[in-house]
Amino acid sequence: MRVFLDHNAGSPLRPEAVAAIVEFSRSRHGNPASVHRSGQSARKLLEESRRCVADLIGASPREIVFTSGGTESNNLAIEGAIRRAGARRRIITSSIEHSSLLTPLMSLEGRGFEVVKVAPDREGRVPSETVEALIDESVALVTLGLVNAETGVIQDVSSAGRRANEAGAFFHLDAAQALGRIPIDAASIGCDLMTLSGHKIGAPSGIGVLFVRESCAIAPVMLGGPQEGGLRAGTQNLLGAAAFGAAARAVSATMTEETARIAAMTEALLQGLERSIPGLALNGPRHGRVCNTINLSFPGVLGESMLIALDLEGIEVSMGSACAAGAVEPSHVLVAMGRSEAEARSSLRLSLGWSTRPEEIARALEVIARVWRRVADAEPVVAEALR
Amino acid sequence: MSARVLVAMSGGVDSSVAAAMLHEQGYEVVGMAMRLAPEPAAGARRRATCCSHEDFEDARRVAERMGFPFYVIDLRSDFTARVVENFVSEYLSGRTPNPCVMCNREIKFDRLWRRARAIGADYVATGHYARIRRDQTGGFHLMRAADTSKDQSYFLFSLGQEELSRTLFPLGDVTKSEVRSRAREIGLVNAEKPESQEICFVPDGDYARFVERAAGSASVRAGRVVGPDGRVLGEHRGIHRFTVGQRRGLGIAGGEPLYVREIRPDSADVVVGPRSLLSSAGLVARDVSMVRAALRDTAIRVEVKARYRQHPVPAMLRLGDNRRAEVRFAERGPAVTPGQACVFYSGDEVLGGGFIERALEA
Numbered sequence: 001m002r003v004f005l006d007h008n009a010g011s012p013l014r015p016e017a018v019a020a021i022v023e024f025s026r027s028r029h030g031n032p033a034s035v036h037r038s039g040q041s042a043r044k045l046l047e048e049s050r051r052c053v054a055d056l057i058g059a060s061p062r063e064i065v066f067t068s069g070g071t072e073s074n075n076l077a078i079e080g081a082i083r084r085a086g087a088r089r090r091i092i093t094s095s096i097e098h099s100s101l102l103t104p105l106m107s108l109e110g111r112g113f114e115v116v117k118v119a120p121d122r123e124g125r126v127p128s129e130t131v132e133a134l135i136d137e138s139v140a141l142v143t144l145g146l147v148n149a150e151t152g153v154i155q156d157v158s159s160a161g162r163r164a165n166e167a168g169a170f171f172h173l174d175a176a177q178a179l180g181r182i183p184i185d186a187a188s189i190g191c192d193l194m195t196l197s198g199h200k201i202g203a204p205s206g207i208g209v210l211f212v213r214e215s216c217a218i219a220p221v222m223l224g225g226p227q228e229g230g231l232r233a234g235t236q237n238l239l240g241a242a243a244f245g246a247a248a249r250a251v252s253a254t255m256t257e258e259t260a261r262i263a264a265m266t267e268a269l270l271q272g273l274e275r276s277i278p279g280l281a282l283n284g285p286r287h288g289r290v291c292n293t294i295n296l297s298f299p300g301v302l303g304e305s306m307l308i309a310l311d312l313e314g315i316e317v318s319m320g321s322a323c324a325a326g327a328v329e330p331s332h333v334l335v336a337m338g339r340s341e342a343e344a345r346s347s348l349r350l351s352l353g354w355s356t357r358p359e360e361i362a363r364a365l366e367v368i369a370r371v372w373r374r375v376a377d378a379e380p381v382v383a384e385a386l387r
Numbered sequence: 388m389s390a391r392v393l394v395a396m397s398g399g400v401d402s403s404v405a406a407a408m409l410h411e412q413g414y415e416v417v418g419m420a421m422r423l424a425p426e427p428a429a430g431a432r433r434r435a436t437c438c439s440h441e442d443f444e445d446a447r448r449v450a451e452r453m454g455f456p457f458y459v460i461d462l463r464s465d466f467t468a469r470v471v472e473n474f475v476s477e478y479l480s481g482r483t484p485n486p487c488v489m490c491n492r493e494i495k496f497d498r499l500w501r502r503a504r505a506i507g508a509d510y511v512a513t514g515h516y517a518r519i520r521r522d523q524t525g526g527f528h529l530m531r532a533a534d535t536s537k538d539q540s541y542f543l544f545s546l547g548q549e550e551l552s553r554t555l556f557p558l559g560d561v562t563k564s565e566v567r568s569r570a571r572e573i574g575l576v577n578a579e580k581p582e583s584q585e586i587c588f589v590p591d592g593d594y595a596r597f598v599e600r601a602a603g604s605a606s607v608r609a610g611r612v613v614g615p616d617g618r619v620l621g622e623h624r625g626i627h628r629f630t631v632g633q634r635r636g637l638g639i640a641g642g643e644p645l646y647v648r649e650i651r652p653d654s655a656d657v658v659v660g661p662r663s664l665l666s667s668a669g670l671v672a673r674d675v676s677m678v679r680a681a682l683r684d685t686a687i688r689v690e691v692k693a694r695y696r697q698h699p700v701p702a703m704l705r706l707g708d709n710r711r712a713e714v715r716f717a718e719r720g721p722a723v724t725p726g727q728a729c730v731f732y733s734g735d736e737v738l739g740g741g742f743i744e745r746a747l748e749a
Binding site: 301304305308311312313324325326327328329374375379 | 391420440443458459460461501504505506507
C-alpha cells in the first residue's frame with residue numbers, strides 16, 4: 001500500500017476532474033474565442049467552469065481570471081498591482097511566504113521598491129497588528145498567504161485587509177493552500193486579489209486562478225488577445241479549466257463533511273505519532289491550522305533520511321523545498337519561526353486530502369514510528385547539534 | 388525479499404553501470420547521489436565538479452531508465468568537516484593529502500553506511516574497481532581489480548572486516564571497456580562520459596589557491612627555500628604550495644634540476660636537492676589499518692605502493708603501537724611524500740595501509 005501524505009504539494013485528481021478531462025478529450029475541441037459552434041461550445045464549457053470556481057469562493061464569475069497556476073497568479077497579482085500603484089514604493093509581506101511571492105518581490109527590490117517582510121511568531125502566525133501598523137499611504141501592496149503551505153497555519157488577515165483598504169493599498173491573498181480546506185468568502189474577506197491553484201484541490205497542475213475584485217484595476221502582464229477580461233492574454237487552458245471547475249464543484253458539494261473527515265484523520269495521526277515518538281514536536285499551533293497539515297520535528301534524526309526511508313516503505317511526505325539538484329533544503333518557514341537549522345532539518349510535513357482513508361493513517365502510524373526508531377538508531381543526530 | 392543496496396551514484400559511467408548491474412542481478416537498488424563539495428565560488432567551472440547539477444541529472448536518468456528509486460542527499464557539512472578541513476590542514480602542515488582515501492573512509496564507507504542502515508539497506512555499493520573475496524572461514528579479503536589498469540584498491544585500504552562485509556564492488560571483475568559497452572547496451576546516457584581526474588572539490592586543480600581561500604591568508608606559511616648544504620636559495624610563498632618530490636615551480640633557475648626533498652613545517656623551510664638525494668630507505672606510516680588482523684612487531688613481507696600511480700615495490704612491514712608502522716624497502720626507493728597513503732599488498736591482496744608520516748633515510 002502506498003500512502004500519499006503530500007496533498008499540499010498537489011492532490012491526486014478527483015474523480016470529477018478525471019471525468020471532466022475524459023469528457024473533454026472525447027468530445028470537445030475548439031477555441032473559446034472562435035465564432036463557430038465549436039467555439040461557442042468551448043466558450044460555454046469555459047464559462048461554466050469559471051462559475052464553479054467563483055461559486056466556491058463566493059465571487060462573481062467576472063472576477064475569475066484563469067492563469068497557468070498559483071505561481072502565475074502570484075506574479076500577476078504583484079506586477080499587475082504595482083504597475084497601477086502610482087508613486088507608492090512599499091510592499092508589505094511576511095517572511096514565510098511561498099517562493100512564487102518572495103522571489104518576484106525580491107526582484108522588485110532591485111527596481112526601487114522597499115519590501116517589508118513581517119516575521120512570524122514561534123507558532124508561525126504572522127502578527128496582524130504588526131502588519132496593520134506598517135500600512136500607510138506609502139504602501140502599494142500588501143500580500144500575504146492565507147494558509148501557510150508548510151505549517152497549515154491559518155493567518156488572521158481581516159484587520160490588515162481593512163487597513164490596506166483605508167490606506168488605498170492593494171491587498172492580495174495567496175489562498176492556494178486554503179482553497180477547499182477552509183471556507184473562503186471573497187465578498188467578506190476583503191481582499192482585492194486572491195490566488196487559487198487547481199492542483200491543490202484535485203484538478204491537474206497547470207491551471208490556476210487570480211480572483212480580481214470587480215472594483216480593482218490591475219495591469220495585465222501577459223499581452224496579446226483580449227482573453228480573461230484583458231488581464232491574461234492567450235487561449236485559455238480549457239482542459240485544465242474544465243477539470244478545475246469540476247473539482248471546485250465537487251469541493252463545494254462536500255467540503256463541510258470532507259474537511260471534518262480529514263480533520264479527524266489528521267488529529268488521529270498527530271496523536272498517534274505523539275504517543276509512539278517521545279519528543280516529537282508540532283511546528284505550529286495546536287489549533288488554528290487547516291484540517292489537513294501537520295509539520296513535525298522528529299527528535300534525533302535528519303528529515304532527509306526519514307523522507308527517503310519512508311518513501312522506500314511506501315509513505316510519501318515532504319520536507320522544506322527541493323534545490324535545483326533535487327536535494328531537500330530545510331524549510332525557510334521553520335527557520336523564520338525561530339527554529340534552528342538543525343531543527344528545521346529534522347522536520348517533515350504530512351498533508352492529507354480528499355483521497356486519504358483511515359486505513360492509510362493506521363498504516364502511516366505504524367510505519368513512521370518504526371522507521372523513526374530505525375533511523376534514530378542507525379544515524380543519530382546528536383542533541384547538541386539540535387540546539 | 389532481495390537484499391536492499393544503497394548505490395553511491397556520481398552520474399559517471401562507473402557508478403551508473405554498477406547500479407545497473409546490481410539491479411539486473413536482482414538486488415533492490417536504491418540510487419543515491421551525494422552533495423559533497425562546498426558551493427563553488429561564483430564563476431567557477433561547475434561542470435568539472437563531481438557534484439554538479441548535470442551529473443545528478445545523468446544519475447537520475449540512469450535510475451529512471453532502469454526503474455529503481457534515486458535520491459540526492461546533502462552531506463556537505465560532513466564532507467567539509469571530515470575531508471576538506473583535513474585536506475587544508477594537511478597542506479598547511481607541509482604534507483600532501485589524499486582526499487579520495489579520506490572520502491572513502493569517512494564518507495562512503497562510514498557516513499553513507501549509516502544512511503544506508505537508516506533506509507533499511509543491507510549493503511553499500513560503489514563503482515570502484517576492486518574486489519572483495521570471502522574465504523572459507525568467513526573472512527573478507529580486499530583484492531585488486533581484474534582490470535589492473537583501473538585498479539582502485541589503493542584508495543580502499545582503510546576498509547576493515549566489518550566494512551567489507553557490507554560492501555559490494557560490482558565492477559571488480561570487469562574492465563573499463565566492458566563497462567563502457569555495458570553502458571551502451573543498456574542505453575545509459577553517460578556511456579561516453581570522460582573520466583573525472585581532478586579532486587572533485589577543486590575543479591580547477593589549483594590546490595594552493597583553494598587552501599588559501601579556505602584557511603585565510605593568515606594561515607599561509609611563507610618561508611625559505613634551502614639547498615642540501617643549508618644555503619638559502621630563495622624564498623617561497625607558502626609551504627602548502629609544495630609536495631615532496633616536486634620539481635617544477637621552485638622559482639630557482641639554472642644548474643642541476645632541483646627537487647623538493649623535505650618540507651619543515653616548524654621553520655617553514657622547503658629543503659631542495661638534486662634527484663640523487665631524493666631516494667629513501669623506507670617510511671614511517673601513521674593511522675595504519677589492516678584489512679585483517681595482523682601480528683605486531685613481526686616482519687611481514689609485502690609490496691608497497693607509496694602513491695597511487697606507482698608500481699608496488701617489495702618491502703618489509705613491521706606494525707608498531709598506536710597504529711604506526713615502519714616500512715623498509717628491499718632496495719632504496721624513490722621519494723616518499725608525507726601525507727600520501729601507503730598501501731601494503733601481498734600479490735593481488737590489499738593487506739592494509741596508512742598515511743606516510745616521514746621517509747626513512749637509512
